[in-house]
Amino acid sequence: MNIIQLTPDNIDREHICCVIADKKGETCVSSxxxxxxxxFADGLVFKRLDARGKVFIEYIPAEKAWCPIxxxxxxxxxxxxxxxxFKGQGYGSRLLEECIADAKAKGKxxxxxxxxxKKQPFLSDAAYLKKKGFFVADRAEPYFELLYLPFEADAPLPRFRETAKPGKTDExxxxxxxxxxxxxYTDKYAPLIRDMAQERHLPFRLVKLESMEEAQACPSPFTTYSLFYNGSFVTQEILSEKKFSDILAKL
Incomplete structure (x- = not known):
């Protein structure tokens, strides 16, 4: 199977993998x-297998990443x-190899x-990545690791921004x-659990990060979705109504 790269010219007609198996999720695709x-102007690359499945890689120059590193x-x-x-057929290796080749060609x-x-929802599999040569560069509470694959032995060590390490907010x-x-999925599920909390008269503040600068100042490494309670990190898993109800019961 071929690998397709999404571009400004084809993004409107190509699928983005994540929601193709969930008809309810199609309304979230536009966001x-x-x-x-x-x-794209910042150098974002999205490549996927030419198939109806979740097989893809998305990467961007780290200076432009929406991540506090x-x-x-x-x-x-x-x-x-x-x-x-699609697991176990070498597709992950192909995508990673293309990413490595592209990064090297761009002088990274x-x-x-x-x-x-330990494997966590929405985070990449550390065991697989370490087999591919990645090392731990830095850690942030409660369990985040920044892995890196240096192309030269003397490459500088990446690290998390200090504001993202404690796993705490000021609130x-x-x-x-x-x-x-x-x-x-975030545009659907983030407001959903806010509404659930408000129905229960629980204090809840929803913060949508609208720029790279805001994301790089986030108190969590996983800026896509990070929930805090009473100042402490709870989860980076994008929560359904049931899962949020389970968290409320535990707290």
Whole structure:
């Protein structure tokens, strides 16, 4: 199968993998595609397998990444996903190899990506990446790891911005949810759990990060979606109504 790269010329007619199996999610596609279209000028690359499945990689120069990291000269992988029937067939390796080749051709020092020691929702698989040569560059609470693949032995070490390391916000009362349109589901599910909280008369502040600068100042490494409660990080998983109800019961 071929690999397709999305561009300003074809993005309107090509699917973006994440929501093709969920008809309810189709209404969220426009927000993600608009976000991507605005990032192409910053060097965003989105490649996917020419198939009806979730097999894709998205990356951008780290200076332009919507992620609170110091990684000048690196290429940052926003999202890297191979799922379902496509696992174990080498497609992930092909996408990663294309990313590496592209980054080297553009004179980059290496790659960076968010992960965690144990597999977490919406974070890339550390075990797989470490087999591919990635190392841990830095850590942030409660379990985030910044992995990197240097192209030269003396490449500088990337790191998280200090504001993203403690896993805390200055707001110590109620919920705060930071999110962006980097994922097609956030525009649907972020307001949904805000409304659930408000129905229960729980303090809840929704913060949509609208610029790279706002994202790079976020108190969580995962700017796509990060929920805090009473000042402490809770989860980066994009929550359904049921999952948010489960969290409310635990808290």
């Amino acid at each position: 993600k595609k608009a976000w991507m279209s605005d990032r 110091h990684a000048d000269g690196y290429m940052h992988i926003n999202c890297f996903w191979v799922s379902g029937q 020092l290496g790659l960076t990506i968010l992960s965690s020691p 110590d009362q109620g919920f705060v949810l930071y999110y962006t349109n980097q994922c097609p």
